[in-house]
Amino acid sequence: MEDINRFGPELALLIAAGLIVVGDVTLPMRGDARRAAPVTLGLAGLAVSALWSLLLIVADERGNAFEGLMVVDDFSLFFNFLFAGIAAVIIFASVDLLEKSRFRAEYVALVLTSTVGMMLMAGTVDLIAIFAALELQAISFYVLVAFYKDGRSSEAALKYLLLGAVSTALTLYGMAYLFGLSGSTNLNDIAAFVAGADSGTRPALVLAAVFLAAGLGFKMAVVPFQMWVPDVYQGAPTPVTAYLSVASKAAGFAVVMRVFVVALGHGLISSDWSNMFAAIAAISMTLGNVAALAQSDIKRMLGYSSIAQAGTFLIGLAAVAANDPQLLLGTSSVVFFLGTYAFTNLGAFIAIIAISNKIGSDQIADYAGVARRSPWLAAGLTACLLSLTGIPPLAGFWGKFWVFNAAVRADLVWLALIGVLNSVISAYYYVGVVLRMYTQEPASEEAFQPSPYLGLAMTVAVVGLVAVGLYPAPLLDASESAAAVLG
Amino acid sequence: MLTLAIFLPIAGALAIILLPKEEEHRAKVIAAAVSAVVLALVAFMFLDYDRDKAGYQFINSTTWLDSDFSTLRLKYAVGLDGLSLPLALLTAFLGLISVLISWRIELRPKEYFGWLLVLQTSLLGVFSALDFVLFFVFWEIELVPMYFLISVWGSGNRVYSAWKYVLYTFFGSALMLVGILTLGFTADTFDIRELARIGDIHDAIIPTWAIFTLIIAAFLIKLPIVPFHTWLPDAHTDAPTAVSVILAGVLLKMGGYGILRMSLSIMPDVARDASIWLAIIAAVSILYGALMTLIQQDLKRLIAYSSVSHMGYVLLGASAIGTVGLTGASMQMLTHGLITGMLFVLVGMVYDRAHTRNIADLSGLAPRMPFIAVMMVVAGLASLGLPALAGFVSELTVFLGTFEKHEVMTIAGVIGIVFAAGYILWTIQRVFWGAPDPRWESLADATAWWERGPLLAMTAAIVAIGVYPAVMMDLFESGVTPIAQRLG
Numbered sequence: 015m016e017d018i019n020r021f022g023p024e025l026a027l028l029i030a031a032g033l034i035v036v037g038d039v040t041l042p043m044r045g046d047a048r049r050a051a052p053v054t055l056g057l058a059g060l061a062v063s064a065l066w067s068l069l070l071i072v073a074d075e076r077g078n079a080f081e082g083l084m085v086v087d088d089f090s091l092f093f094n095f096l097f098a099g100i101a102a103v104i105i106f107a108s109v110d111l112l113e114k115s116r117f118r119a120e121y122v123a124l125v126l127t128s129t130v131g132m133m134l135m136a137g138t139v140d141l142i143a144i145f146a147a148l149e150l151q152a153i154s155f156y157v158l159v160a161f162y163k164d165g166r167s168s169e170a171a172l173k174y175l176l177l178g179a180v181s182t183a184l185t186l187y188g189m190a191y192l193f194g195l196s197g198s199t200n201l202n203d204i205a206a207f208v209a210g211a212d213s214g215t216r217p218a219l220v221l222a223a224v225f226l227a228a229g230l231g232f233k234m235a236v237v238p239f240q241m242w243v244p245d246v247y248q249g250a251p252t253p254v255t256a257y258l259s260v261a262s263k264a265a266g267f268a269v270v271m272r273v274f275v276v277a278l279g280h281g282l283i284s285s286d287w288s289n290m291f292a293a294i295a296a297i298s299m300t301l302g303n304v305a306a307l308a309q310s311d312i313k314r315m316l317g318y319s320s321i322a323q324a325g326t327f328l329i330g331l332a333a334v335a336a337n338d339p340q341l342l343l344g345t346s347s348v349v350f351f352l353g354t355y356a357f358t359n360l361g362a363f364i365a366i367i368a369i370s371n372k373i374g375s376d377q378i379a380d381y382a383g384v385a386r387r388s389p390w391l392a393a394g395l396t397a398c399l400l401s402l403t404g405i406p407p408l409a410g411f412w413g414k415f416w417v418f419n420a421a422v423r424a425d426l427v428w429l430a431l432i433g434v435l436n437s438v439i440s441a442y443y444y445v446g447v448v449l450r451m452y453t454q455e456p457a458s459e460e461a462f463q464p465s466p467y468l469g470l471a472m473t474v475a476v477v478g479l480v481a482v483g484l485y486p487a488p489l490l491d492a493s494e495s496a497a498a499v500l501g
Numbered sequence: 502m503l504t505l506a507i508f509l510p511i512a513g514a515l516a517i518i519l520l521p522k523e524e525e526h527r528a529k530v531i532a533a534a535v536s537a538v539v540l541a542l543v544a545f546m547f548l549d550y551d552r553d554k555a556g557y558q559f560i561n562s563t564t565w566l567d568s569d570f571s572t573l574r575l576k577y578a579v580g581l582d583g584l585s586l587p588l589a590l591l592t593a594f595l596g597l598i599s600v601l602i603s604w605r606i607e608l609r610p611k612e613y614f615g616w617l618l619v620l621q622t623s624l625l626g627v628f629s630a631l632d633f634v635l636f637f638v639f640w641e642i643e644l645v646p647m648y649f650l651i652s653v654w655g656s657g658n659r660v661y662s663a664w665k666y667v668l669y670t671f672f673g674s675a676l677m678l679v680g681i682l683t684l685g686f687t688a689d690t691f692d693i694r695e696l697a698r699i700g701d702i703h704d705a706i707i708p709t710w711a712i713f714t715l716i717i718a719a720f721l722i723k724l725p726i727v728p729f730h731t732w733l734p735d736a737h738t739d740a741p742t743a744v745s746v747i748l749a750g751v752l753l754k755m756g757g758y759g760i761l762r763m764s765l766s767i768m769p770d771v772a773r774d775a776s777i778w779l780a781i782i783a784a785v786s787i788l789y790g791a792l793m794t795l796i797q798q799d800l801k802r803l804i805a806y807s808s809v810s811h812m813g814y815v816l817l818g819a820s821a822i823g824t825v826g827l828t829g830a831s832m833q834m835l836t837h838g839l840i841t842g843m844l845f846v847l848v849g850m851v852y853d854r855a856h857t858r859n860i861a862d863l864s865g866l867a868p869r870m871p872f873i874a875v876m877m878v879v880a881g882l883a884s885l886g887l888p889a890l891a892g893f894v895s896e897l898t899v900f901l902g903t904f905e906k907h908e909v910m911t912i913a914g915v916i917g918i919v920f921a922a923g924y925i926l927w928t929i930q931r932v933f934w935g936a937p938d939p940r941w942e943s944l945a946d947a948t949a950w951w952e953r954g955p956l957l958a959m960t961a962a963i964v965a966i967g968v969y970p971a972v973m974m975d976l977f978e979s980g981v982t983p984i985a986q987r988l989g
Contacts (some may be wrong), residue, residue: 103740342570343568348637407638407641416568419573420571422686434682438675453664488902490566
């Protein structure tokens, strides 16, 4: 029973997903009730899941489950809340899209199963379980990306599927090496082995780290595993793009933190993978930002920007490797940044969904004069873009601030400097969109409003990023206790 | 109490936003009431400030961001000392005046007065912040209301001017942020008092002079100095009157205050070495600004360029790195705020009536608007530096403080004063006492209480400081003495 209790947040979502799919084909509902049922059930499932996570905290039910396959700790609980929140916002943002579709139930169910996959990615400490969770999340996403079933959406899905398969294979290779060396799939056993390993095993460990980083780099969407990003971001339905850019990326980072910090954090090769991540970070930031400068499609621009942002998160990971307090500082800075990024990027994508729905285009050029037609949406998008740039007092500023803090303390000042310079580059294209909305003449003067669901989701995101910007302490505390688990 | 004064305007702005549409005419009443309370609070602190004790007083301090894994602490810490208190008083004073002279704003009044109040919060915050990151946050918040105030309620090429203003400031802020982060992470604190105690740090990743340059760049752009001044005439010309008043009266002082509080006080060693460069930049700004006034066609641009010139004295005084020079510099900030603020109020009134600011078109206005004319002469004479008016004291002190240290630059500064001020007087003479023009027959004088009140209050302040400068001077001196000692 204890195991089931600890699995509760995921279980609630699985049950909700099952009910949605089964109910859709069996229940004799018609009309509005039928349309509303999947969304309502999905949100209810997420609410129950979040409540269950809360109960786990209140009852202090932290601990292992299923013979150590799964773990409930502050780290997994942080991500439980994060993913449940993101999924709820995504479902809200998808209501308009679902109005036009026959496959509402399937869509919502897939969002829920992918959430389960991501929660497990953050909440498992066994390579096999991590792999299963990765696949659950990935397969759900393959279908979601193809949801439109038009040429571009299908192409995006195929591309995502093929590259995803390769990355899965790479991850599996890396895991196989770790298992072969240590004789265990449990991260803590591997950590014990690595801590006591002699230098002869170093090449094999480095190889394993490289394979794992490559496979998971696909999920994190960092250079050089980012090729799929622009096309998939552009082709997928925009809510799915938002979901990919925030949740899938966060889940990738969660796994990387678990595997690298717990299993490979102490001992032989920690400085090797730190250097590797530092290099990937520098390249991702720079290439992502430079490529974003040249984009004319706003979804592609945000795709490249998300690559650059992922590079900034990696600064924190690279800062992990130095001595012990840095380990936690670096990890906590990444967790904190993931939290701020969730608000910011979700807000940006929701604004884009709302605006693009009305102006019928994703071209940045068509955003001219949006401020005059829809002042609140334009103001919201501006807040999100400025937060992505890292301007105080918005959430994104603190994310960058804390990551740079970790880098400077780990003697990675060069990396922090590259990060700051990249923020300046990124200001050019983020602020460019703002400029276009505020200073150029609109194509038509017709005013428009976001739909109530989008408006609500948008408000949540913007209020969140301003609140965290003004008073970051609670989120920082939460990320620090999450990171403390990995120490 | 200080925290209350800082955040009361934001609370007022929220109240205004929540007003129903049909009640929007109450926005100005709320804004005026809130500004008056803020002024009362700051005035009370001004009187309550213990001048014998000096140092920061009215401190409110609490942890803002705290980490288990890092020794770094960010604080919400505010306080006022002899340097910042008069500037905070100036902010609150001009804040109320800017609301009053906007009494006739009809276009989207809720947003207008809301933004004016947000602006007050950010400005008071900049002058009171005792944590460098907090300072930066307030510094950046100010951009948002300024952008909207200029681009929506401005005139002429307002959107362009608003963006130019934002981009210039933003560019400086980006440089400053790098400097702040490097400084703070190396020193392991962002507390301004701590940083000042530590003094120059030498083990940073980039040389100390580079940190100094990064941080002072933002302040110099804001001040502004030639050649980064071009945003100023544009922003001034296109901003609505009340915003011009705040811009000239308070916003430029953020730059001067930053130089004294951050650059000189935190990195005294570099500042000593850099002082000659600062003096040269100051002299160039003074002379260039003064010369540029000679060719201006537009009343607002004229005053804007004279501001460039006058703010040069602030930098000149700062470059003296001695108590007298620094006192002069801070006095100059205060008096320039009052005098130029008043000039902008007057020009705004003329523009409201005549709908032109073109100097060549305006002539013989004095018989039509005697009150405005008299006020204009007072402000013009004060700007010229007539003894017994505020401008005289500050400029004299600057020259006294600087002459010893940078002789040539001081002489250049004195020449500048002759140009700019002389030209302003000559312009006033033409505009108000030239041949009467039949086009302006029907113009009315300033008669409303919200027009006369602010002008009389400003005149009173200018005369009071001119006659009895010690009331401010002693305070400033107590504020800059510790800085001068570190530079010593």
